[in-house]
Amino acid sequence: MRSLKILPAAVALCVVPLAANAQQPLSPSEAVDKIVAQEQAEVGLLRQYAPLVETYIQYLRPDKQLGAVPDGDKYFLGRAELAKGVDLEPLDRDSGVKHKVFGSWGSFFNMEFLPRGFLQMIYLDMNGFDRQHYKIEYVRREFLGEVRCLVFDVDPVKKGDKGRFVGRIWVEDQDYHIVRFNGAYGGSSLVSNYFNFDSWRTNVGKNLWLPAFIYSEEGSVHDHPFRAQTRLWGYDLGHSHQEQELSKVLVEASAGIRDQSEAANDYTPLQAERSWDHQAEDNVTDRLERQGLLAPYGEVDKVLETVVNNLEVTNNLDIQPEVRCRVLMTSTLESLTMSHTIVLSRGLIDVLPDEASLAAILAHELGHVVLGHRIDSQYAFINRVRYDDKDTFRHFDFARTPEEEEAAKQKGIELLRNSPYKDKSGSAQLFLRALKSRAKEIPNLISPHLGDRVSTSWSIASAVFAAQSSEEKPEGGEKPAPNDKPTANAIAALPLGGRIKVDSWNDQLRMLKSKPVGNVAEAENTPFQITPFMFYLTRQGANLPTANPGAVAAKLDTETKP
Structure with missing residues (x-):
């Protein structure tokens, strides 16, 4: 029998210092030589990968209360072809986007983007990072999360040398990988321009640090x-999972074979129909996961399924097959239903302020499931899910008809009214109202790849909230005056990246575990906006540090700067 579930609170974990072994300290010159050699090896290493790349840009305009708010946006999704340099194969619907990074966006920016564009920012210098072209000066030692780093300032030997990096680098002190670099490429002119950026690499295995996040601002x-x-x-799309499945040793049960001739194992026509749809769902989700567009099943999916379970239990629903939840890897705000599989985008989950807002979105999608809105059964044939990556969003389209959307909206209202979230629907209404008010400024963020815009769910929370307010009448019998003004500094929505942490190697998603932020000033309330990246770096278990915590840095601190 099903029961209500409570989502666990995030638990803060303390970091236990690791025992360190002695290591012979390096001279400043030796340290720089190792850094240069490691970075040159990194450029060669990256040529074997073809990760997915997503860039989202927001223009800002001044606001008297908030400082700055969105004023237009641009979006790109593609697969990097690092073996060819910084080429990209676009995956979005816009056939006009060129393979080179943002080459077709020049008119929007009133300038033409360099072909290397934003993807180039994964490299410190593609043309050669060495002593002949750079001055590398030690600054200090610093921790980025659990990773001890040596910090250096980097400048071209020849000032104004076009495309050379100018800024600061952070180098982990075990194998001398550059794990972060902050600055810009020099040599901008009236016809070409380089932007300030902060580029991060994460540890995905022993002695392996790969580019994962870049923040730009200008x-x-x-x-x-x-x-x-x-x-x-998506650096390792599906490989690890496939190898584990292939290498599993399956042992037959020791119990004797039982005669199941009398068991109810046959399929009725209805059960066969459901099984066929289930096969179509599996084919689609497996294809999208292999492409890196759908995250592997994990922690975040279980959070979504907990909320769905609560909606089902309080509405006395027994849905078969069971409803599954999955997460689309993209930042765009969208939701969709494939028969009994509900999919929400990472970006949508990121900006939702609380569980009640999540429930409002899921109630709408669960409405589609309850009403039996099916997936195209042709996807049950495996050949129907074989296509070129660049045709993904032209091949799949799970948007619903207006009639289906209206029916799901009404069913979603019913589900939410009977749920444990009905008394908290005010925050969901606040979220949807904020999204509606910002829709014109962030059109690309709310444009779906596969499903429907979140705007289709706007009226669900509003209807529930209105019904709740009408029931709360004062003794005189009059309805309370509507209050459309949110509470001061109320968090209507979070900035992008507010909920989920992405593993760039295997695409696993995890909920962020962060400390309370305390009071939030009005100017810090930035719904749906881009903020800088800042990461607590860690090492993978197979790559634990063995060096003396201060051996290298202490040597650098006491000697002349290179």
């Missing part, structure tokens, strides 16, 4: 500025 608040986030993932 212009002051009064000079039509923009902010951009670039994310990379």
